[in-house]
Amino acid sequence: MIVKAFAPSPLTLGLQALVRRLLPSHPQFPSLQQELKNKEAGDFAEHYVLNELEKLPQLSDCYIFHNVILPTIFPMQIDILVVTPSGIVILEIKNIRGTVHFKEDPRQLIRTSDTGQVQAFSHPEIQLEQYIQAMHHFLSEHNMVIPIYGAIVFPFNNVEIHREGRGLPIIMGRELPMFVHKVIAKNRGIATNDITNIILSQLQSRTPFPLCRYYQLEVSALQKGVYCENCHHFVMEKMKRTWLCRRCQHQCMVAHVQALRDYAMLIGDTITNRGCRDFLKIDSEDVAKRLLQKSLQTWRNTGKYTKYNLSSLLESPIKVPKSPVNQ
Numbered sequence: 277m278i279v280k281a282f283a284p285s286p287l288t289l290g291l292q293a294l295v296r297r298l299l300p301s302h303p304q305f306p307s308l309q310q311e312l313k314n315k316e317a318g319d320f321a322e323h324y325v326l327n328e329l330e331k332l333p334q335l336s337d338c339y340i341f342h343n344v345i346l347p348t349i350f351p352m353q354i355d356i357l358v359v360t361p362s363g364i365v366i367l368e369i370k371n372i373r374g375t376v377h378f379k380e381d382p383r384q385l386i387r388t389s390d391t392g393q394v395q396a397f398s399h400p401e402i403q404l405e406q407y408i409q410a411m412h413h414f415l416s417e418h419n420m421v422i423p424i425y426g427a428i429v430f431p432f433n434n435v436e437i438h439r440e441g442r443g444l445p446i447i448m449g450r451e452l453p454m455f456v457h458k459v460i461a462k463n464r465g466i467a468t469n470d471i472t473n474i475i476l477s478q479l480q481s482r483t484p485f486p487l488c489r490y491y492q493l494e495v496s497a498l499q500k501g502v503y504c505e506n507c508h509h510f511v512m513e514k515m516k517r518t519w520l521c522r523r524c525q526h527q528c529m530v531a532h533v534q535a536l537r538d539y540a541m542l543i544g545d546t547i548t549n550r551g552c553r554d555f556l557k558i559d560s561e562d563v564a565k566r567l568l569q570k571s572l573q574t575w576r577n578t579g580k581y582t583k584y585n586l587s588s589l590l591e592s593p594i595k596v597p598k599s600p601v602n603q
């Protein structure tokens with residue numbers, strides 16, 4: 277069963293907002309647009325693998341997590357983690373097109389695209405080894421010693437893989453059921469419930485926000501205003517009850533919420549009334565106040581200016597379900 281479901285990575289959501297708002301003439305626009313495409317491809321592949329794992333009958337008694345960050349000695353961000361009676365399986369998912377070479381000395385991943393463009397990536401095996409090591413350390417701190425298996429998974433047949441030397445398994449999507457089957461067959465009677473509860477209780481989240489600071493962009497490079505989902509321009513105007521697009525007449529009562537979310541991901545997690553009027557292109561102080569107070573759970577008065585906390589608008593990437601285990 278899936279205990280931590282798929283959610284798009286915060287960086288993907290932030291990049292979507294950034295690419296939407298950054299002027300296409302900005303020098304960093306093409307590279308950010310490419311980074312967004314890569315992130316979306318990565319998220320798509322992780323979602324696909326999660327769905328495939330969920331269908332496997334062998335995993336019906338196992339616990340599956342998407343995007344696991346735990347407090348460990350090494351930085352960790354595991355794409356997919358499965359707790360099985362044979363141990364823990366860590367999957368590093370790759371969605372890279374073209375021809376890839378896993379180089380041995382030094383370890384590097386070299387990709388040649390269909391157009392002949394050559395690009396170097398960090399070797400996924402290095403990352404996976406680090407996660408396995410970190411997971412062993414994490415479990416030992418909870419007095420647990422259990423086997424940990426890792427694999428690099430290319431879910432789609434859009435890649436030709438060449439490998440030097442041997443190391444952790446590199447498998448294609450279609451091999452995943454067999455890989456899982458081999459692991460499960462070693463059944464060591466491990467207490468999957470206990471491990472799952474420990475992981476659930478320690479899950480952390482991490483975001484790179486605000487992205488203007490992360491990518492060293494001037495806030496002035498962003499387009500202001502409220503976005504029309506229908507015609508993709510920042511021309512929504514505040515009417516009495518709703519937002520109305522001046523270009524295509526599309527109406528949306530909550531169009532400002534995405535704009536405030538964009539502000540939180542790109543500029544900062546607090547906003548003043550003046551900042552809100554400026555970013556949403558609203559004239560009235562009262563209208564801005566009403567929108568902010570209605571959209572947000574908390575704000576605090578800091579003397580002259582009330583600062584509104586936008587972080588409640590960023591859905592927590594951790595949606596921890598009720599413990600899968602009755603204790």
Ligand SMILES: [Zn+2]
Nearest residue numbers: 504507521524
């Ligand atoms: Zn429109």
